[in-house]
Amino acid sequence: MKTPAPAPRPRPATPADLEALLALEKLCFEFNRMGRRSFRRLLERPSAHILVIDGADGTLAASAVLLSRQGTRGMRLYSLATHPDLRGRGLAKAMVAAALELVRATGHQWLSLEVHPENDAARALYERLGFHQTSVEEDYYADGSHAFRLRRYVG
Ligand SMILES: CC(C)(COP(=O)(O)OP(=O)(O)OC[C@H]1O[C@@H](n2cnc3c(N)ncnc32)[C@H](O)[C@@H]1OP(=O)(O)O)[C@@H](O)C(=O)NCCC(=O)NCCS
Secondary structure (H helix, E strand, O other): OOOOOOOOOOEEOOHHHHHHHHHHHHHHOOOOOOOHHHHHHHHHOOOEEEEEEEOOOOOEEEEEEEEEOOOOOEEEEEEEEEOHHHOOOOHHHHHHHHHHHHHHHOOOOEEEEEEOOOOHHHHHHHHHOOOEEEEEEOOOOOOOOOEEEEEEEOO
């Protein structure tokens, strides 16, 4: 039987979410996973925003990491993940909508990200949500693949 879908309500992560963030990361990414130290640092950094959607029993259904850098008008969606059992239910869509809202609320103008050319699910998601390609970054991923850099303006 399928687990009932949690309400897609993104909230800011707190240090108490650290273990659940690591568990979700392990389930969602084979390579280039963020480790404990990275998450801990990001949870404390004012220029980083981690959004999460709660799952059942203290787990997380989805997460998103956004980074801002002084002097740029955009924010970067550094990571986006939905629990494998809860995909296809609009959680990532809700997460990107919340990310775009944060971009707007913090006075930024766009959200950018990188995506692997073979990540069909993510590419379809971003295309559907109005992102467009701005560049190709060669030799970007651990497997030597290039990345498509995408951007979506808010406003
Ligand atoms: C990519 C990912 C975040 C999508 O999460 P999700 O919660 O399943 O996505 P949603 O249910 O919100 O889907 C929203 C839209 O994305 C597209 N989409 C999502 N998964 C898709 C798939 N497997 N195939 C085709 N399109 C897909 C669809 O357009 C969908 O809208 P629709 O259902 O109205 O047609 C999820 O597959 C994931 O965590 N993958 C592993 C980590 C990863 O690759 N992160 C992205 C790195 S750039």
